[in-house]
Amino acid sequence: MIQFLSYLVNGISLGSVYAIIALGYSMVYGIAKMLNFAHGDVIMVGAFVSFSATQYWGMSPLVSVVVAVAVCTLLGILIERLAYKPLRSATSLAVLITAIGMSWLLQNLALLIWGANPKSFTSIVNLGSIVLFDGQLRITSEAIVTVLANIVIMLVLTQFTGKTKMGKAMRAVSEDRGAAELMGINVNATISMTFAIGSGLAAIAGVLLCSAYPVLMPTTGSMPGIKAFTAAVFGGIGSIPGALIGGLLLGIIEILGKAYVSTELGDALVFAVLIIVLLVKPTGLLGKKVHEKV
């Protein structure tokens, strides 16, 4: 039972990271209607920047996170401006391939800058862990910080999209881009803003992910990226609570599956659940049903 609880805690912690990444995917998809496959690599860049900041430039962990967020936010805006903005009216497949090119570009740049050897990431939270039930259940401080960060981000983002002017503009653009433009909303600025927020979140996710799983390589971001994308679809792409639920469920299923079914089949289980959910609810758990116009 206590064993189960400890797996559950791990699952929630991993799920929180997925949820934060999934938010970035989900927002970008909701507003720009594109699958940004380079998002996973922004996570990796965020983790590398934080790593360099603490290891080479002697910054404190907290400052390094701020630096990482700043760098990734700028990177997100830059990527959007250079690669995606010229393709606003192109087919979605063309944008998808460009995003893949961008993903390769980021991975190979990271390879040139930081090398291919895996770096061991020192956790940014070093507060020790909470020990319960006579040492049988151990909750790491990373897990707590991750879950807290997730909750804070979710709350701030729901408030932001619901209350502020920019947030309302985002929702309007995701609803109907043409109509939003006619109402005087600056669509390009809104999309840039979305990329900025998504990439900033990716940096946080990267740091948290590498604090819990401290191996850092240029390809570190790709698998979590794909899984977070799965989480976004799972919860209903374009929806903030959907990303949260999808991410958490995915993390829990993955950890429990690895613990109780088989280590090799954990990922397969995650994808199998996704397929079942999509077959029952083709737009994800909290996705909006779009009626087809004839």
Next chain:
Amino acid sequence: MKMKKFKNLSGNLITYAMVVVAFLLCELALSGMIDGFKMSRSLKGQLVPICVYIVMAVSLNLTVGISGELSLGHAGFMSLGAFSGILFSQWLLSAFPQTDLALVRLVGALITGGIVAAIAGVLIGIPVLRLRGDYLAIVTLAFGEIIRNLLNCVYFSLEGASVHFSFLDPNLPGTVVINGPMGAIGVKKLASFEAGFLLVLFTLVVVLNLINSRSGRAIMAIRDNRIAAESVGIHVTKYRMLAFVISAALAGMAGALYGLNYSTVQAAKFKFDTSILVLVFVVLGGIGNIRGSIIAATVLTVLPEMLRDFGTYRMLIYAIVLIVVMLATNSPMLRSTLDGLAGKLKNAKEGDKA
């Protein structure tokens, strides 16, 4: 109508001719008949993979271009084909060790790979084809990953003519052929450039004839407007399934050839990146354009080899080239500038004439 038919036919003939001429040139270069042009070792090693990727690209183009469904799990079918093809070929070898059956083993492996992938295509197609758009894409991605994960847990061994199988348990009697995460080991290489060329021709015959048939027109009608197609009595599920399964079967055959080109093959070779790579071939070659797929697959398989001189910058340049090409061919701003330039040139020429 007749004109269009003729155009289709001549277009297909050009495609066939292009492939045959390219093959003959390669054969000439291989035999050293062309003075001053010798194929490098690495390029020689690329010949079979080029054929494999051409088949993969053409078959994916059937799903993405002709049927209009974005599939991100094409490598999954390739891996099924590779593993089943290897298993069949090794089984024949172990069952009849005395007789020389190289050709039978190769052809049998290709057919087995195709059939296994086709069965998987049917099983996956039933749920996948209920979905549409990006959701369909993510489910194909999920299936690709599931196949790879399952193949990592599968163990096969051979003892004479009998086959042992286990899931997750590596202890098997006899010679192990497929060894979980280690993949297929001790494969007797059978693939050759000639076999690859014949497979490419076979794929072209299948796909081009399908496109120009009644079924092909039905598939394209569904792609262009599903509801309109349905209302004129086209069985939507049947034709979408047809395209999906044929595409899967061809990918399986390509996988079998790929598997028999190396002495060891891991399931990790067929991960998401491979599916994406093939998709890049299809998109860069032109969606729905078969000849484009062939050219793109060839050029983009050779390009990393050509860029070998750039060392570590190789893949970086590859990525930049990809982005720039996508921007150049799809950006309306760049396009209009280019069109404007072309128009000016034309005007200037006409001005000269006058």
